[in-house]
Amino acid sequence: MQPDTGTRDESPVAIEAAALPALFEALHGRGYTVVGPTVRDGAIVVAELASAAELPYGWGVDTEAGRYRLRVRDDTAAFGHSAGPQSWKSVLHPARARMWAADRHTGAPVAAEPDEPRRYALLGVRPCDLAAIGVLDRVLTGGRHADPIYAGRRDGNLVIAVECTEPGAACFCASMGTGPHAESGFDLAMTELVDDTGHRFLVRAGTPAGAEVLADLPRQPADEATVRHAATAVAEAATRMGRTLRTEGLPEMLAASRESPHWDDVASRCLTCGNCTMVCPTCFCTTTEDVTDLTGDHAERWRRWDSCYDLDFSYLHGGSVRVSGQSRYRQWISHKLGTWHEQFGSSGCVGCGRCIVWCPTGIDITREAEALFAWRDAIDAEEER
Ligand code: SF4
Ligand code: SF4
Structure with a gap:
């Protein structure tokens, strides 16, 4: 602008x-x-x-x-x-x-x-x-x-x-x-x-x-x-929006839902393909790769988009931190809808719906958040009794 x-x-x-x-x-x-x-x-x-x-x-x-x-x-x-x-x-x-x-x-x-x-x-x-x-x-x-x-x-x-x-x-x-x-x-x-x-x-x-x-x-x-x-x-x-997302208390709910069985449910559907991060207008992560020609005389360094669904994304000295699909989905949604607020002062989601449409298995960020809210609300109600 x-x-x-x-x-x-x-x-x-x-x-x-x-x-x-x-x-x-x-x-x-x-x-x-x-x-x-x-x-x-x-x-x-x-x-x-x-x-x-x-x-x-x-x-x-x-x-x-x-x-x-x-x-x-x-x-x-x-x-x-x-x-x-x-x-x-x-x-x-x-x-x-x-x-x-x-x-x-x-x-x-x-x-x-x-x-x-x-x-x-x-x-x-x-x-x-x-x-x-x-x-x-x-x-x-x-x-x-x-x-x-x-x-x-x-x-x-x-x-x-x-x-x-x-x-x-x-x-x-x-x-x-x-x-x-x-x-x-x-x-x-x-x-x-x-x-x-x-x-x-x-x-x-x-x-x-x-x-x-x-x-x-x-x-x-x-x-x-x-x-x-x-x-x-x-x-x-x-x-006429096709979806809604409950935003009140969302970062707190995600922080308190680390042990939810719903992560396994999502992981059973998630291919860890990374499509959702590629189409998301705010996902910004990149990696670098060095390439040479066959003679080794010419070298280039390229930057390309990366995804937190990639196993190598969390690779640290000998192993990946987030090995399972459930840990990678949890990382993505918890950052996007939760910790992004602390880091950048807003949600990382603008509600465009692309990740829902372009997920090959139809995983829906609004429905997953809803299911996590339902699990958390049930636990809270149980604890209050
Ligand atoms: S709905 Fe939110 S998380 Fe999904 S692609 Fe759009 S901005 Fe990204
Ligand atoms: S697009 Fe769907 S299947 Fe692919 S990583 Fe994202 S949530 Fe998993």
């Missing part, structure tokens, strides 16, 4: 969907690489977009635990889908990055690997994912040692949020207080409206940079009916 100098007109305006090509022109004209949703490989993915025509007009998705399917909508909405397999993490904190390369013969000992100098416009960021970017900002740039790759990719972003009017069956951002309304963290926030009167967006600027882009688009002051329609659509989305 661009710096907020506090000077802007905050009145929302209406733009027609036909103005989206002008939005791309305004962004490209300012040197941004536009990244947004598009249909690829049977899913709605996040990718670099050359034009508005690549947006997923008329596509929706059906999701459930362990299930994701594209479906044709009966309208032309461009953002009528819930979270896909990727999040903005894939752009800002790439899955693989070369740290350096060295060549024995050229005498180039260690070459630092500069990231491509790009400024990204992130188009179509859902409020849950705005919150996830906020989490990554705190984790990767908020401490004494900022991650240079993330900082370089995040620097100068223009963030265009699209409020959620299409929650999926696995979504629970309303429980986490991260959506469906976009509160902050954006340069522009849009609400998509498609009805008998047409396909349009209610748009408000969050920063002067957003207001400047907005000023380049054909627009008109939003009438009261459009503002009310948008507010109602977003408020109704909060009531």
Whole structure:
């Protein structure tokens, strides 16, 4: 997001969907690489977009635990889908990055690997994912040692949020207080409206940079009916979330549930594949690996995403600390929903539902937490008797 100098007109305006090509022109004209949703490989993915025509007009998705399917909508909405397999993490904190390369013969000992100098416009960021970017900002740039790759990719972003009017069956951002309304963290926030009167967006600027882009688009002051329609659509989305998560007392419950038999129950279903950590927009762990070519003259060091489900993740001088599947699932959920608060000042979960949808066996973080609460509540009731 661009710096907020506090000077802007905050009145929302209406733009027609036909103005989206002008939005791309305004962004490209300012040197941004536009990244947004598009249909690829049977899913709605996040990718670099050359034009508005690549947006997923008329596509929706059906999701459930362990299930994701594209479906044709009966309208032309461009953002009528819930979270896909990727999040903005894939752009800002790439899955693989070369740290350096060295060549024995050229005498180039260690070459630092500069990231491509790009400024990204992130188009179509859902409020849950705005919150996830906020989490990554705190984790990767908020401490004494900022991650240079993330900082370089995040620097100068223009963030265009699209409020959620299409929650999926696995979504629970309303429980986490991260959506469906976009509160902050954006340069522009849009609400998509498609009805008998047409396909349009209610748009408000969050920063002067957003207001400047907005000023380049054909627009008109939003009438009261459009503002009310948008507010109602977003408020109704909060009531149509497919999941809820009880958050009160959650970190304490997890800390007190180490001996629950439910961990074995989850472990009997968990493949320790790590999919949930790969799709999670806030999981940030990485490992490094060194590779050489066959001659041994050229060496490279790569950083790649890692997962706490990997046996090697907890490997310490001769053995792994978390050997069993149950200990690895317990680590993941206890950190994500519990100790993350102490470490980073918020939950590590924004309620996007991706880990539920992309778990091959349909393990559901909300249901597992519910089962653990039930076990803990029964123990507490027993002790009080
Ligand atoms: S834990 Fe699951 S629901 Fe929560 S942010 Fe990560 S992927 Fe989304
Ligand atoms: S919870 Fe699901 S996605 Fe995560 S490691 Fe286990 S099987 Fe894989």
